[in-house]
Amino acid sequence: MPMTLQEALLAALDDEYRARATYRAVLAAFGDVRPFVNVVESEERHVQALGRLCERYGVDIPADPWPSRVSAPESLEAACQGAIEAERENRALYDRLMDAAGGRADVEETFRRLLTASQENHLPAFERALERERRGGVGRGRTDGGHRHRRRHRGGGSACRDPERP
Numbered sequence: 039m040p041m042t043l044q045e046a047l048l049a050a051l052d053d054e055y056r057a058r059a060t061y062r063a064v065l066a067a068f069g070d071v072r073p074f075v076n077v078v079e080s081e082e083r084h085v086q087a088l089g090r091l092c093e094r095y096g097v098d099i100p101a102d103p104w105p106s107r108v109s110a111p112e113s114l115e116a117a118c119q120g121a122i123e124a125e126r127e128n129r130a131l132y133d134r135l136m137d138a139a140g141g142r143a144d145v146e147e148t149f150r151r152l153l154t155a156s157q158e159n160h161l162p163a164f165e166r167a168l169e170r171e172r173r174g175g176v177g178r179g180r181t182d183g184g185h186r187h188r189r190r191h192r193g194g195g196s197a198c199r200d201p202e203r204p
Contacts, residue, residue: 043145044097046138047088050149051099053131054084057124059104064117067110073163074117080155087148094144118168125161128153 041049058081064074085102092099111117132153139145 041134041138043095043138043140043142046135046149047092047095047097047145048100049131050135050152051085051088051092053128054081054088054152055102056104056108057081058085059102060108060120060124062105063108063110064114068114068117071114073160073167074121077121077160077163080160084152084155087152091145091148113171115168115171118164118171121164122161122168125156125164128156132156 058078061074061078061081065071065078068074089099091097111120132149136146136149139149
């Protein structure tokens with residue numbers, strides 16, 4: 039049975055909520071470590087873009103259920119592995135969602151941009167971070183001076199703008 043536009047928008051929004059909550063949990067546990075500090079900002083923009091589409095098409099925007107349902111993995115290596123798996127799963131998700139766009143150019147373009155960001159920006163960044171972790175954190179690209187201790191995220195850190203910004 040084909041997915042409706044409402045189901046597609048809510049599925050995409052739920053996926054972005056989950057990613058944002060997961061990456062925030064990593065930041066809370068490990069500090070402003072890249073690429074999580076950059077990608078979490080991108081996920082926030084994705085949530086906002088999908089929210090605009092929901093409003094445009096009369097879809098009620100649900101509250102984010104994920105912050106209380108996710109926690110940080112025990113290590114940055116595990117966090118990177120989980121992020122890689124999630125970003126790889128996005129390809130299949132957005133392939134399914136694209137069919138539900140029903141020729142709506144704005145929805146198709148947003149889905150395409152989110153998929154491109156996932157596959158061309160986020161996935162390679164997490165793969166590089168995993169390699170750094172496996173090398174013992176050499177060149178880890180941390181924004182907290184290289185400290186590995188767990189601490190609460192206080193915001194800030196470096197930021198980059200992704201070209202997929204919808």
